[in-house]
Amino acid sequence: MKGETLAGFAAVAAFTAHLMADTPYLVGFDMPGAASDPAHETILVALLDRIPTLAWQQTFLRHAERFVAEHRLADVRLIGKHIHLVGPAGRLRTSAAAVQRLVESSTLDTLKALHQEVDDELQTHDVRVAEIAAVSxxxxxxxxxxxxxxxxxxxxxxxxxxxxxxxxxxxxxxxxxxxxxxxxxxxxxxxxxxxxxxxxxxxxxxxxxxxxxxxxxxxxxxxxxxxxxxxxxxxxxxxxxxxxxxxxxxxxxxxxxxxxxxxxxxxxxxxxxxxxxxxx
Missing domain, CATH: 3.30.450.40 (GAF domain)
Incomplete structure (x- = not known):
């Protein structure tokens, strides 16, 4: 049983490393239509280093709905490697740290969900092993x-x-x-x-x-x-x-x-x- 547990931990660790390799990182910002009027609506583009996985995208979109409401923005869109934030220029200029947290929380929740899937599969596998052993x-x-x-x-x-x-x-x-x-x-x-x-x-x-x-x-x-x-x-x-x-x-x-x-x-x-x- 101890060997099976260690094997399970090793599988989870390998899986985590694989997931982290596919995790997007925030590498910069661009505001192509920067407006001098802080109240003028414009677009801030947050640049990711790669196109996120589908699981990450789905998690991000759930977080983005709450982010729009909390920061009183018009919209947040994920297009390929670009996160487009639409809102008043003045508010967008001070949102870099919040966007960083948005990306990090999306990554964390994606990893949690995928780990839960692995844990469920390992547990189900262990249950089957016990059942086969009982029958044997x-x-x-x-x-x-x-x-x-x-x-x-x-x-x-x-x-x-x-x-x-x-x-x-x-x-x-x-x-x-x-x-x-x-x-x-x-x-x-x-x-x-x-x-x-x-x-x-x-x-x-x-x-x-x-x-x-x-x-x-x-x-x-x-x-x-x-x-x-x-x-x-x-x-x-x-x-x-x-x-x-x-x-x-x-x-x-x-x-x-x-x-x-x-x-x-x-x-x-x-x-x-x-x-x-x-x-x-």
């Missing part, structure tokens, strides 16, 4: 997943973590070369598992002829005809995810087959232990 502790899990395929005649079985926001592969037996590996996600909205309910198995043997699932988007997107999804509940009753089985070919899924798969799912669930939290 189930005794004889590869044999169980292989047995599920043998019982059903289907060639893909997996244990997946299902939250309100994601479907993450934790363990898989893939005889179809379906392509999913532990840690990989499916878009939750494209799966049948988004409709998981504790204690309710979802199954069909031939989607194209099923009155409900012939119209469901999931079999069409992923190209399967037969499917079983059994909820996996933790000891406290919380839904962890699913034991999922599927195949592009139809399958005979009688009550005895479903009962045996549900029994194996219950065996998997009985060995699952997960730290609280981690609903990313």
């Amino acid at each position: 502790q189930v005794p004889d899990l590869p044999k169980i997943l292989a047995e599920v395929c043998a019982i059903t005649g289907m060639r893909f079985s997996a244990v997946a973590r299902v939250t309100e926001n994601r479907w993450t592969t934790c363990a898989v037996n893939d005889l179809l070369d379906f392509g999913l590996r532990p840690g990989q996600d499916l878009i939750l909205e494209t799966t049948i598992c988004r409709e998981l309910r504790a204690g309710q198995t979802t199954s069909f043997g031939e989607a194209s002829k099923d009155p409900v699932y012939s119209r469901h988007h999931a079999p069409q997107i992923y190209g399967f005809e037969s499917h079983i999804s059994v909820p996996l509940n933790l000891a406290d009753g919380t839904l962890f995810g699913t034991l999922c089985v599927l195949d592009p070919k139809p399958a005979q899924l009688g009550a005895d087959v479903l009962a045996r798969v549900e029994s194996l799912a219950a065996s998997i669930a009985s060995h699952l232990h997960l730290q609280s939290g981690g609903q990313h």
Whole structure:
């Protein structure tokens, strides 16, 4: 865990250095239409050393709205590497320090927002690692997943973590070369598992002829005809995810087959232990 933390810090430090390399700096000012009358409206141009990133531009524009009101200017525009400030000449001549602070605060808030995105991604990654580790502790899990395929005649079985926001592969037996590996996600909205309910198995043997699932988007997107999804509940009753089985070919899924798969799912669930939290 300590090594993972240090690796995370190193990644953030490298990312910060990369961001700082793209940060614009204020290098000078120009007032091409300088007016002698302090009350006369004119333009002050603040010169940046580079065209800012889109994230910086968006942050700057939010700050600029407040800046215009606070300094009683007519407008502030960002055009390429130039910040155009429109207002009375007298007020613009004394605004250099304020413009410097505007640029610096835009940079600081941009870095904060991007760091938060990195932190969120690292945290989500750590959560997935913990979930995969929890599933890997189930005794004889590869044999169980292989047995599920043998019982059903289907060639893909997996244990997946299902939250309100994601479907993450934790363990898989893939005889179809379906392509999913532990840690990989499916878009939750494209799966049948988004409709998981504790204690309710979802199954069909031939989607194209099923009155409900012939119209469901999931079999069409992923190209399967037969499917079983059994909820996996933790000891406290919380839904962890699913034991999922599927195949592009139809399958005979009688009550005895479903009962045996549900029994194996219950065996998997009985060995699952997960730290609280981690609903990313």
